[in-house]
Amino acid sequence: MPEVSLVGVSKSFDSIIAVEDFTLKIEDGEYVTFLGPSGCGKTTVLKMVAGLHEPDRGEIWIGKNPARGIPPEDRNVGYVFQNILLFPHMDVLGNVTYGPRVKDWPPQKTTELAHEILALAGLSARSKSLPKELSGGMQQKAAVSRALISGASLLLLDEPLAALDAKVRAELRNELKRIVKELGLTAIHVTHDQEEALAISDKIVVMKKGRIVEVGTPEEVYLNPKNIFTANFIGEANFLEGKAVSGGDKWEIEIARGLKIATCNEVPAGDRLVIAVRPEHIVIDKGQRKERNVFDGKIEDVRFLGGLVRFEIKIENNLLLAVKAPFASFEKFPQIDDQMTISFDPSRVLVYKYPERGMASELALE
Amino acid sequence: MHEISLHNVKKRYGTITALDDVSFDIEKGEYVTILGPTGSGKTTILKLLAGLIEPNEGEVRFKGRRVNELCPEERDVGLVFQNFMLFPHLNVWENVTFGPHMRGWAREKTDKLGRQMLDLVHLFNRALSYPNELSGGMQQRIALARTLTPGSKIMLMDEPLGALDARLRVELRYELVRLMKGLGITTIHVTHDQEEAMTISDKIMVLRRGKIEQIGAPMELFLRPRSIFVANFVGESNFIEGIISEIKDSFLKVELKDGLTVVVPSVDGAALGERIVIALKPENVSIQKGVTKGINHIQGVIERRSFLGTFVKYSVRLETGDLINSKVLTLQKDKTLEMGDKSTVSFRSNEAVVYHHPKDGVRRELEVE
Numbered sequence: 222m223p224e225v226s227l228v229g230v231s232k233s234f235d236s237i238i239a240v241e242d243f244t245l246k247i248e249d250g251e252y253v254t255f256l257g258p259s260g261c262g263k264t265t266v267l268k269m270v271a272g273l274h275e276p277d278r279g280e281i282w283i284g285k286n287p288a289r290g291i292p293p294e295d296r297n298v299g300y301v302f303q304n305i306l307l308f309p310h311m312d313v314l315g316n317v318t319y320g321p322r323v324k325d326w327p328p329q330k331t332t333e334l335a336h337e338i339l340a341l342a343g344l345s346a347r348s349k350s351l352p353k354e355l356s357g358g359m360q361q362k363a364a365v366s367r368a369l370i371s372g373a374s375l376l377l378l379d380e381p382l383a384a385l386d387a388k389v390r391a392e393l394r395n396e397l398k399r400i401v402k403e404l405g406l407t408a409i410h411v412t413h414d415q416e417e418a419l420a421i422s423d424k425i426v427v428m429k430k431g432r433i434v435e436v437g438t439p440e441e442v443y444l445n446p447k448n449i450f451t452a453n454f455i456g457e458a459n460f461l462e463g464k465a466v467s468g469g470d471k472w473e474i475e476i477a478r479g480l481k482i483a484t485c486n487e488v489p490a491g492d493r494l495v496i497a498v499r500p501e502h503i504v505i506d507k508g509q510r511k512e513r514n515v516f517d518g519k520i521e522d523v524r525f526l527g528g529l530v531r532f533e534i535k536i537e538n539n540l541l542l543a544v545k546a547p548f549a550s551f552e553k554f555p556q557i558d559d560q561m562t563i564s565f566d567p568s569r570v571l572v573y574k575y576p577e578r579g580m581a582s583e584l585a586l587e
Numbered sequence: 588m589h590e591i592s593l594h595n596v597k598k599r600y601g602t603i604t605a606l607d608d609v610s611f612d613i614e615k616g617e618y619v620t621i622l623g624p625t626g627s628g629k630t631t632i633l634k635l636l637a638g639l640i641e642p643n644e645g646e647v648r649f650k651g652r653r654v655n656e657l658c659p660e661e662r663d664v665g666l667v668f669q670n671f672m673l674f675p676h677l678n679v680w681e682n683v684t685f686g687p688h689m690r691g692w693a694r695e696k697t698d699k700l701g702r703q704m705l706d707l708v709h710l711f712n713r714a715l716s717y718p719n720e721l722s723g724g725m726q727q728r729i730a731l732a733r734t735l736t737p738g739s740k741i742m743l744m745d746e747p748l749g750a751l752d753a754r755l756r757v758e759l760r761y762e763l764v765r766l767m768k769g770l771g772i773t774t775i776h777v778t779h780d781q782e783e784a785m786t787i788s789d790k791i792m793v794l795r796r797g798k799i800e801q802i803g804a805p806m807e808l809f810l811r812p813r814s815i816f817v818a819n820f821v822g823e824s825n826f827i828e829g830i831i832s833e834i835k836d837s838f839l840k841v842e843l844k845d846g847l848t849v850v851v852p853s854v855d856g857a858a859l860g861e862r863i864v865i866a867l868k869p870e871n872v873s874i875q876k877g878v879t880k881g882i883n884h885i886q887g888v889i890e891r892r893s894f895l896g897t898f899v900k901y902s903v904r905l906e907t908g909d910l911i912n913s914k915v916l917t918l919q920k921d922k923t924l925e926m927g928d929k930s931t932v933s934f935r936s937n938e939a940v941v942y943h944h945p946k947d948g949v950r951r952e953l954e955v956e
Contacts, residue, residue: 259723388624420895421893456896456897527782527809528868531786586752
């Protein structure tokens with residue numbers, strides 16, 4: 222069965238390095254997403270797995286076999302693109318059975334298989350429809366069905382939802398995951414949409430400039446990102462720079478003269494550090510004064526996000542912190558210039574070494 | 588005087604009605620988003636305002652004056668598209684000053700404006716770069732600066748962030764509003780992304796099949812959606828069907844599928860025995876492990892758990908057979924609930940919104956395509 226391994230894979234186009242030293246193991250049956258900004262190399266890796274490009278260096282293994290030299294059609298992979306490429310003059314069934322027909326599979330077996338897959342995709346009732354009679358979401362499900370009919374056990378999805386409306390996208394991502402899991406496939410799904418990646422992945426591979434930044438479960442990369450880039454790219458974070466001033470078993474970081482933030486992470490005194498706190502991990506204090514990391518501030522900006530309200534709160538030293546709180550927790554909607562006391566638990570303070578090349582370059586998306 | 592109005596506008600393309608009797612007013616300096624699924628008529632409104640097409644019936648008015656027959660150049664509006672459409676053979680500076688240059692503005696005035704706009708989008712340092720040397724986000728900021736340079740006080744933007752990465756889109760949308768507000772520009776921004784609309788708009792106009800479903804401030808649309816479609820499209824909603832078994836003051840007792848009853852706010856014209864639909868935002872649905880009793884408590888089994896970062900979303904199959912989503916802040920998880928756990932969902936009566944049962948069924952009302 223298809224576990225996929227990439228070992229030291231690199232690829233350049235002319236003088237541009239697209240992927241560098243990419244090493245990753247994907248287990249059989251895992252749903253893995255490659256997440257990163259445009260141009261980070263995620264699609265290039267996918268194409269190398271598919272056999273559309275060969276790596277310059279390094280090896281790719283699909284199952285027990287090295288993939289080098291094996292043409293795409295013999296790799297037993299299904300490939301789905303952002304742009305839905307259905308034959309416009311063929312109905313859904315015709316599109317789905319196209320591959321097997323070209324390969325001269327027995328027609329009866331082909332049709333049976335197609336109906337099975339269409340049922341799984343929830344498209345049985347539309348097998349006689351032409352692509353233009355279907356919504357975008359249905360068309361993409363037909364494209365997935367077509368990619369799966371040849372018995373592929375590895376499904377490669379290149380931004381499969383990007384061409385769809387936001388609302389349809391959110392529904393279809395759960396469908397995709399369900400189909401993959403029900404068929405016991407291994408899936409690699411490329412996206413730049415962090416919410417999509419969080420919602421459906423067993424494992425997220427965060428990429429930047431052709432390299433892996435980190436790999437983890439959605440919970441790991443969101444709640445305990447190992448890198449500043451990840452903390453910024455997935456979700457929102459407040460970043461503050463400071464110096465560790467720890468003593469004994471109490472670890473603190475001095476952000477400005479007299480302004481200290483406590484953390485549960487051990488920090489060696491004197492180190493230059495960056496801390497990150499998620500806006501929704503900062504709570505609005507309503508009288509129950511906590512001991513540590515409590516700040517008084519003033520609302521500079523307030524924005525209704527739906528279930529949440531997002532504040533920008535100015536605390537001492539003119540520091541601006543983003544805070545998100547449930548809308549339902551307010552009896553009266555807070556206004557700009559209102560006073561507010563905020564606090565956050567030291568366990569929610571993520572700590573990083575100050576990046577060698579500076580914060581701006583660390584956070585850069587492009 | 589309203590800055591921009593559409594008055595009973597109809598627009599047809601052949602036999603297809605793109606806009607069906609649309610009327611609205613937009614005030615000076617407002618940031619308005621038009622939100623709706625593909626094909627709902629959003630871009631048609633923008634084109635009518637830009638003068639690229641004319642309505643079959645009704646009036647387009649700027650400051651109260653009919654402009655139906657005015658050509659695009661005479662309307663003094665700026666247009667920004669999803670695809671940046673910069674001139675590839677011109678550098679950033681030449682792109683940004685193109686409009687004033689064509690209009691034969693004085694060199695000094697053009698230079699001053701060009702400089703000001705590039706400063707506003709933080710890209711003066713790239714004035715001599717060519718488009719293909721810039722990232723997507725930079726190109727869109729340049730396109731914006733170019734549109735702003737001629738000094739139009741009305742900006743029409745068609746999915747201006749649609750071609751950008753999700754993360755960049757979030758950053759740039761706040762920049763957009765700041766920029767437009769700072770310049771006192773009236774902006775109409777078309778999007779299909781409800782989160783984008785929610786976070787940046789003074790007003791959101793929700794379109795569906797060529798008609799306006801609702802216009803209002805984001806909070807109004809979120810808390811008091813006037814239709815099932817809006818309840819689902821702005822934020823998301825759970826929908827539960829039931830039958831009114833008792834009407835008391837401003838509340839209804841509603842019987843659900845297997846005899847369970849819930850208490851919800853009333854709706855105009857509610858009648859005993861009537862079929863209704865209850866809409867509930869997942870953020871307003873609480874979830875506890877095990878069986879708890881009380882008003883609006885319903886038992887079920889967790890069918891799916893998705894971690895979404897800020898929230899964890901649970902899908903619970905209720906005893907009634909309905910599937911209901913509950914979004915819980917990750918911060919609040921003291922007891923982790925897992926798939927297959929028996930649990931109880933509950934909601935506060937006044938957080939539910941009630942609708943008469945639509946004649947074509949709920950599913951049809953929710954269709955976005």
